[in-house]
Amino acid sequence: MKNKIQSVRGTREFYPQQMLTRRWLYKHMEEVSTSFGYEEYDGPFIEKIDLYAAKTGEELVKEQSFVFTDRGGELVTLRPELTLSLARMVAARQNELVFPLRWWSFGPFWRYEKPQKGRTREFFQWNIDLIGSDSAEADAELVAICACFLKKMDITPEQIAIKVNHRKLMEEQLVKINIQKEYLKAVFHVIDRYDKLPTDSWKALCQERGLATEQVDQLWRLINNHELWKESPYLTSVFEILKVMGVSAYVKYDARIIRGLDYYTGMVFEAWDVGGDGRAVLGGGHYDNLVADVGGSPLPGVGFAMGDVMFTVLLEKYGKIPKINQFENALLVTVFNQDTTLASADMAARLRDEDLKVVTFPSVEKLQKQFKYADRMGIRFVLVLGPDEIKDRLVTIKDLKHHTQVSIPQKDAASTIKRLLAAQ
RNA sequence: GUGGCUGUAGCUCAAUGGCAGAGCAUCGCACUGUGGAUGCGAGGGUUGUGGGUUCGACCCCCAUCAGCCACCCCA
Numbered sequence: 001m002k003n004k005i006q007s008v009r010g011t012r013e014f015y016p017q018q019m020l021t022r023r024w025l026y027k028h029m030e031e032v033s034t035s036f037g038y039e040e041y042d043g044p045f046i047e048k049i050d051l052y053a054a055k056t057g058e059e060l061v062k063e064q065s066f067v068f069t070d071r072g073g074e075l076v077t078l079r080p081e082l083t084l085s086l087a088r089m090v091a092a093r094q095n096e097l098v099f100p101l102r103w104w105s106f107g108p109f110w111r112y113e114k115p116q117k118g119r120t121r122e123f124f125q126w127n128i129d130l131i132g133s134d135s136a137e138a139d140a141e142l143v144a145i146c147a148c149f150l151k152k153m154d155i156t157p158e159q160i161a162i163k164v165n166h167r168k169l170m171e172e173q174l175v176k177i178n179i180q181k182e183y184l185k186a187v188f189h190v191i192d193r194y195d196k197l198p199t200d201s202w203k204a205l206c207q208e209r210g211l212a213t214e215q216v217d218q219l220w221r222l223i224n225n226h227e228l229w230k231e232s233p234y235l236t237s238v239f240e241i242l243k244v245m246g247v248s249a250y251v252k253y254d255a256r257i258i259r260g261l262d263y264y265t266g267m268v269f270e271a272w273d274v275g276g277d278g279r280a281v282l283g284g285g286h287y288d289n290l291v292a293d294v295g296g297s298p299l300p301g302v303g304f305a306m307g308d309v310m311f312t313v314l315l316e317k318y319g320k321i322p323k324i325n326q327f328e329n330a331l332l333v334t335v336f337n338q339d340t341t342l343a344s345a346d347m348a349a350r351l352r353d354e355d356l357k358v359v360t361f362p363s364v365e366k367l368q369k370q371f372k373y374a375d376r377m378g379i380r381f382v383l384v385l386g387p388d389e390i391k392d393r394l395v396t397i398k399d400l401k402h403h404t405q406v407s408i409p410q411k412d413a414a415s416t417i418k419r420l421l422a423a424q
Numbered sequence: 425g426u427g428g429c430u431g432u433a434g435c436u437c438a439a440u441g442g443c444a445g446a447g448c449a450u451c452g453c454a455c456u457g458u459g460g461a462u463g464c465g466a467g468g469g470u471u472g473u474g475g476g477u478u479c480g481a482c483c484c485c486c487a488u489c490a491g492c493c494a495c496c497c498c499a
Contacts, residue, residue: 307499375459
C-alpha cells in the first residue's frame with residue numbers, strides 16, 4: 001500500500017458486491033418506472049454553467065458544482081442535477097414529442113460538498129418526471145410512484161414516509177398573516193429551519209429575520225397545522241387520488257416541506273426517514289415554467305429525484321439489502337495436472353455452449369486449493385477431470401451446496417447439472 | 425466554506441515519552457484426487473503524510489491529507 005495514490009475525495013468505488021447492490025437498485029427503479037409507462041433517457045454529464053445559473057438557486061452553482069474551463073475557455077460543470085437538461089431536451093423537440101411525456105433516468109451526478117455519511121461528491125440519482133400536465137392526477141402519480149418504490153423495496157411507512165405540501169397554499173396562508181411577497185423566500189427559509197432548532201431559538205430566528213411577535217406565533221400555528229391541506233382543493237384532490245391508488249399509508253401532509261430549489265411552483269414533496277433524526281432521502285415537486293425558462297413554450301411538469309447514497313444507508317439500516325451471490329448457479333472446472341488442462345478447457349467450453357456459467361481454474365494447483373476457491377467464491381458445482389475420469393470418459397461433479405458427488409459420463413454433464421439446478 | 429473528533433498489520437482494536445502487539449483474515453503444513461472444521465507454523469508495519477520538540481516520539485507541538493460528526497446546503 002506504499003505510495004498509493006488516493007482516490008479523489010468524495011468519489012465512489014464499487015467493488016463487485018456493491019456493484020451488485022447498485023444494479024439491484026437500478027432494476028427496481030426500472031421496474032417501477034416502466035410499470036407506470038415511463039421511458040428511459042439520459043442527458044450529458046457535462047453542461048455549460050449557464051444552464052443552471054438562472055433557476056436552481058445560486059448556491060448550487062457557485063458553491064456546489066465541479067466547475068472548470070474547457071480548452072476552448074468555456075465555463076462548464078459536471079452536472080449537479082438533471083431536471084434542467086431534461087427541460088432543454090424537451091424544449092428542443094417540443095413539436096415532435098408526444099405529451100404528456102413520462103421519462104426516467106438513473107445516472108451519476110457531482111456536487112462539490114463536504115463528504116460525510118450519506119453524502120458524497122459523486123452520487124447516482126434516480127430522476128423521474130411527467131411533463132405536459134397540470135393536473136392533480138399527474139402530481140399524485142409521482143407521489144404514488146415514490147410510494148410504490150418504497151413498497152417494492154420492502155420499506156414500511158413507519159420507516160420512510162412521504163411528506164407533501166403545496167407552495168401556493170403556503171404563499172396564500174403567509175399573505176393572510178401579512179407577510180409581504182418579498183419576504184416569502186426568507187420565511188420559507190426559516191420554515192426549513194424549524195426542525196433543526198428548539199422552539200425558542202426558532203422564534204428568535206424568526207424575529208431576527210424581521211417577523212413581528214404576533215406573526216411568529218401565527219407562523220408557528222400555521223406550520224404545525226396538519227389539517228392545513230383542507231384549505232386547498234388541489235391537495236384534497238391529490239390525497240383522494242392517492243387513497244384510491246392504495247398508497248395513502250406512506251403519505252402525510254406537512255406544512256414544513258418547502259424545498260430549496262427555486263423552480264418549484266406547486267406541489268412539493270419529500271421522503272423522510274421517520275426512525276432517524278430526520279433526513280430527506282428524496283425530493284420533488286411541480287414546476288410550471290421550466291421548459292419555457294430554457295427556451296421552449298410554457299409546459300408544466302412534475303418530478304422527483306432520489307440519490308443512491310442516503311437511500312442505500314437507510315436500506316442497510318433497515319436490513320433490506322439482499323446478499324447476492326452471483327455464482328450460486330455457477331460451476332468450476334478444475335485442472336488436475338498439466339496433462340489434463342486441454343480436457344478441462346474442452347469440457348468448460350462445451351458446458352458454456354449449454355448456457356451454463358462456467359469458471360475454470362487458470363493454473364495447475366492442488367485440488368484442495370481449487371475446491372477452496374470454489375467455496376470462497378460461492379460457486380456451487382465443482383467438476384473434476386482426472387486421469388481416472390478421462391480414461392472412462394467420465395466427469396466427477398460435486399455439489400458444494402448439498403455436499404453430494406457423482407461420477408457420470410461426460411456427455412451427460414450439462415443435463416445432469418441442469419437437473420440439479422432445476423431441483424434447487 | 426466553518427467548527428469538533430479520529431487516523432497503528434487486509435479488518436476490528438491495544439500499547440505511562442523508553443523493544444510496536446492481540447483477535448479475525450491471509451499463506452504454508454498435518455491432508456501427494458476434494459471446500460466449510462481442528463491443530464501447528466509463517467508472512468505481513470517508514471504507526472496517514474511532512475516538519476518540529478526531545479538523549480529517545482504511535483504518544484507532545486505545527487502543517488497537510490483522509491474519514492466521521494455538527495453547521496451551511498441539499499439528493
